[in-house]
Amino acid sequence: LIKINGEIIKMVPDLYTAWHAGKSSWKNYRSLNQKSIGIEITNPGHEHGYKKFTQKQIYSLLKLSRFLIKKYKISPKNILGHSDIAVLRKKDPGEKFPWEYLSKNKIGIWHTLSKQELTDNRQLKISKIEENVFFNNLFKIGYSKEYPKDKDKNKYLRELTKTFQRRFRQELIDGKIDQECLIISKNLIKSYN
Numbered sequence: 001l002i003k004i005n006g007e008i009i010k011m012v013p014d015l016y017t018a019w020h021a022g023k024s025s026w027k028n029y030r031s032l033n034q035k036s037i038g039i040e041i042t043n044p045g046h047e048h049g050y051k052k053f054t055q056k057q058i059y060s061l062l063k064l065s066r067f068l069i070k071k072y073k074i075s076p077k078n079i080l081g082h083s084d085i086a087v088l089r090k091k092d093p094g095e096k097f098p099w100e101y102l103s104k105n106k107i108g109i110w111h112t113l114s115k116q117e118l119t120d121n122r123q124l125k126i127s128k129i130e131e132n133v134f135f136n137n138l139f140k141i142g143y144s145k146e147y148p149k150d151k152d153k154n155k156y157l158r159e160l161t162k163t164f165q166r167r168f169r170q171e172l173i174d175g176k177i178d179q180e181c182l183i184i185s186k187n188l189i190k191s192y193n
Contacts, residue, residue: 001039002039008060017034018038020033021033021085023086042057062107081166091166099168117183119180124178130177130179133182137185137189159175161176
């Protein structure tokens with residue numbers, strides 16, 4: 001746990017199973033509690049006045065992540081958010097989380113597209129074929145194809161799109177797939193495969 005002031009508290013020893021992820025999936029893995037180390041960062045969350053993370057929290061996160069990455073030989077592509085692995089249940093760490101900054105420090109993955117490429121493609125419509133390419137790219141990256149049978153597939157795909165946007169297109173989270181989302185997904189495939 002990383003507190004507001006940056007203090008790090010070890011809640012569960014690394015080699016024990018914690019229950020931070022709950023029902024979750026990534027690539028071919030299920031129940032990621034048993035295959036991951038969770039880092040919780042104090043924040044009220046989306047339902048209670050979601051806030052920007054403090055500089056002290058991010059500094060501590062860098063320090064802790066570097067330690068864990070070195071100790072367990074973790075690939076940057078295996079640094080995930082709770083929302084990545086539990087699309088319908090989790091929104092954290094959310095759109096205020098500095099994924100781009102962390103990737104520059106070899107913690108997680110970010111795309112290599114320029115701001116100009118992104119804004120030039122924002123809100124440009126895509127075809128049904130391109131929409132399928134987008135979702136197939138997300139599944140190749142690791143997002144789950146499976147959705148609960150008691151849930152609507154279209155609702156799941158919309159939430160999956162928002163999850164993707166919270167991580168990789170933080171300026172606009174609308175659940176709509178546009179050319180910007182498509183080119184980001186294509187660019188990310190290079191890093192994840």
